[in-house]
Amino acid sequence: MTRHETFPTSLSTDRPITLAILAMGGQGGGVLADWIVGMAEAQGWTAQSTSVPGVAQRTGATIYYIEMVKAPDGVHPILALMPTPGDVDVVLAAEFMEAGRSILRGLVTPDRTTLIASTHRAYAIAEKQKPGDGAADPQAVVTASGVAAKRVIASDLDKLAARHGSVISASLFGSLAGAGVLPFPREAFEEAIRAGGKGVNASLAAFAAAYDRAQNPDAASAEPAEAIPPKADPLAPVGHPGFDALLARVRGDLPAEVRLLAAAGLRKVVDFQDLAYGEAYLARLADLLAADRAAGGADRGFAFTAACAKYLAVAMAYDDVIRVADLKTRGSRRERVSREVGVKEEEILYTTEFMHPRMEEVIGTMPAALGRWFEARPGLVARLDRFVSRGRRVRTGTIRWYLALYVVAGLKRIRLRTLRHSREAAHVDVWLGRALDVLPRNYALAVEIIGCRRLVKGYSDTHARGEAKFDRVLSAVPMLVDREDGADWLRRLKQAALMDEGGLALDGALKTVATLGE
Known part of the structure; x- marks a missing residue:
């Protein structure tokens, strides 16, 4: 203007x-x-x-x-x-x-x-x-x-x-x-x-x-528009034999409507964990595709599988302290920050991170059995939390703090055996199970159930609030499954959940849905 x-x-x-x-x-x-x-x-x-x-x-x-x-x-x-x-x-x-x-x-x-x-x-x-x-x-x-x-x-x-x-x-x-x-x-x-x-x-x-x-x-x-460099083809081989083999499965096993999202999702979950985790993602996506076909998804552009390709990757690559530490110690992040703040070659960049861990995050990184042992002793957890739960300014440019984060990032090797992962995996099972139960009866509603995963993000308090809203939104599914406009109502509930942090708009929307059958 x-x-x-x-x-x-x-x-x-x-x-x-x-x-x-x-x-x-x-x-x-x-x-x-x-x-x-x-x-x-x-x-x-x-x-x-x-x-x-x-x-x-x-x-x-x-x-x-x-x-x-x-x-x-x-x-x-x-x-x-x-x-x-x-x-x-x-x-x-x-x-x-x-x-x-x-x-x-x-x-x-x-x-x-x-x-x-x-x-x-x-x-x-x-x-x-x-x-x-x-x-x-x-x-x-x-x-x-x-x-x-x-x-x-x-x-x-x-x-x-x-x-x-x-x-x-x-x-x-x-x-x-x-x-x-x-x-x-x-x-x-x-x-x-x-x-x-x-x-x-x-x-x-x-x-x-x-x-x-x-x-x-x-x-x-x-003025001539600035040339936008073409994006790399997400389905093109990257030169890593293991990852390229998984990409070949995406190109060969999935319908065209799903491939780009699945390729992006595969990159996300492999970056989060490893190739075996990416293979698990594709295996689960294949099962969801089979259910989609059986429900007539081919006539609907495989919308259910496409939504699963996106949000299953988001759910599998959840935010935890291991992920945060991994991202903050990457050389690519330092390069990005240097570029954003305009650091010159002769200048030294120091970054200070503000972190506020809680005992819940510490327990979440423990092996599942050990984590449950601690959770069964709330008094002990409360005493330990007094030492853990406080804000810290972490200077990742120093050896002390960089090594501390590097060690936490190294817990990636045991992540799949941690209490946090067992909880996330169980939540994903329940979520997909609800969608698959609804799929044959109300295809559009099943797609919206998958999209509700957008509500769950972050970690610590943010994750807990998002997961609570997610569960409350899906609690309305039994009231909507037999309605032709059920998908529209679930979409409205999702939008209401995104309107405010406290969930006041969602409270009102849920009360409205509860009156639909009266």
Whole structure:
């Protein structure tokens, strides 16, 4: 979204020019503020910047506030420390929902504010923590900005900066220059970047691209789309004899409608455990396919088997402490984090993980018999939990913590004999058994039963809450099995379970289902 109209080339200098920057950690908001202040001072202006940090990086962005004025000689202006609603000339938002928050705060007004925003999303904790899709609707911000701002310049400035090897502060600075709202030439902006002395060439390149886009907004839509590298064929051999043999079974034994999902599922379960576990996955999928055929699945595109291919893999590759430790000690994870934070070759990266284990997780990693012995002694478990259940900041870049996680990841060899695995396997048996019982009577409902596995995710408290919701949703199956709209009702129950963590929406939906037979 880009809106560009004809406005005065600069703001009045009779009073301070006011700018507010809303940026999250790592986006260079402080650097952007320093560039603006440094540029103003180099042009003979008096400038001042302040910052008010958010509660946390994603529960509220830091607001950098800048005032600048061309004061007469001998005059020392008094500048404000905080933005006042209705009195901000330029708002720069380093993420699209932050633009929306600036509107809610009253920083953006139709009589004076130019809103410069990046349209990319960095999802807030409140959006991520919802069991289902908690992403806020960006269209609401688009609509509000069109009414609330005098002028809007918005595009994906994060992608633009990344394309030139820089960060979003540089492209925001270029958009500010291209907007023409400050009484300084382009050269003054570029000199401010050079004076910073770090990443100058990349910052100037991102600045120039954003400047041109702000000056010629129509050109942004005409830019050629970035080439998306073709994805590797998931059914193609990978060069490992054992895994390629399993892939050959997928290609030869499963219908075309199922193969891609089954290949992805096979990769997931093999990565989780080993080739034998992948073979067990395919064997179980073959049994489910046979039941699907018997229920007339060929005429329905084998929808039941396709759902099983996806969610059986999810169920078999459950999250446990062994899996978490394995993922956190992988070299591929370190490479990904280094790439995301822009680590240079000469820099050293340290990551700090926050972990809060409980005795339940410790017992879950024990052999099943030993784990049940501990569970039968709740007093002992409670005493041990006082030493185990506390938050820890784990620095995986140190030998001590890396080796500790590496040892936990090595428990993968005994995972299939642990108490946690025995419980997961039993839960999968019950789940698939319910679906197979329903399949001959109500095909669509059986497919929805398989899809309800989406409710179970994570580990620790998250897993327990999800599994409890899963069981409650499936408790309605006997009331729905003989109804033509049974699948629709189960889908509604699943959606209700995803609406809130506490399950209030699910409570109401279950009460409604209970009245269907009255």
